[in-house]
Amino acid sequence: MTSRTEEEELAAIKEWWQRNGKPLLAGGALALAGVLGWQLWQDRQINQSQAASALYQQLVDISLNGAGEPDAAKVSELTGRLNKDFAGSHYAQYASLLLARVAVDSGRLDEAAAELRKVMDAPADATLGEVSRQRLARVLSAQDKTEEGLALLAGEAAAVFVASREELRGDLLVKLGRNAEARAAYQKARAAQPQEAGLGTLQIKLDDLADGEAQQ
Numbered sequence: 001m002t003s004r005t006e007e008e009e010l011a012a013i014k015e016w017w018q019r020n021g022k023p024l025l026a027g028g029a030l031a032l033a034g035v036l037g038w039q040l041w042q043d044r045q046i047n048q049s050q051a052a053s054a055l056y057q058q059l060v061d062i063s064l065n066g067a068g069e070p071d072a073a074k075v076s077e078l079t080g081r082l083n084k085d086f087a088g089s090h091y092a093q094y095a096s097l098l099l100a101r102v103a104v105d106s107g108r109l110d111e112a113a114a115e116l117r118k119v120m121d122a123p124a125d126a127t128l129g130e131v132s133r134q135r136l137a138r139v140l141s142a143q144d145k146t147e148e149g150l151a152l153l154a155g156e157a158a159a160v161f162v163a164s165r166e167e168l169r170g171d172l173l174v175k176l177g178r179n180a181e182a183r184a185a186y187q188k189a190r191a192a193q194p195q196e197a198g199l200g201t202l203q204i205k206l207d208d209l210a211d212g213e214a215q216q
Helices: 002-063 072-083 089-106 110-119 126-142 148-151 159-175 179-192 201-215
Strands: none
Touching: 002 072, 002 089, 002 179, 072 089, 072 179, 089 110, 089 148, 126 148, 126 159, 159 179, 159 201, 179 201
């Protein structure tokens, strides 16, 4: 009786294994593959980030070396590599902002505008989007396209960007001779600044407008 029970148990185990053993092994293999795949993906992301960081550091060293005008061709080359190999990444867009700065310093405003617009149209985050928007507005104004630059600043900005955007709007409005609108923009910028922030040049701009109006 005992022997027959053991045989029945053995048969039951074999039957269970036939039903469940292979699926369990397959599931375990898939789980292991998933873990390994995730680790490989993470390693690849880390390696890519490190490579982009090293390339960007080269760009910063060349652009901000403080020893005269940077090598514009080298700056353009490194920016191109970042945009090709790490398109859309933060590092690639930081590179575009740096290239735009170098281009502005060299008087190549069309090139600067193109780089800034590229970032603004598909920013990696909200900060890059706003920074590129404001810088592009300034470049357009320098190209005597102040109305076009002003149009970029229409609408509401996120709270953290209101002060800088409104001050810039005021600057462009002053250039267009629309002083009443400029004063309103400056006042909005002042109201958006944190209390601990000094008014600095913003108050000077408001005072200049008041002086100009008093002399009229």
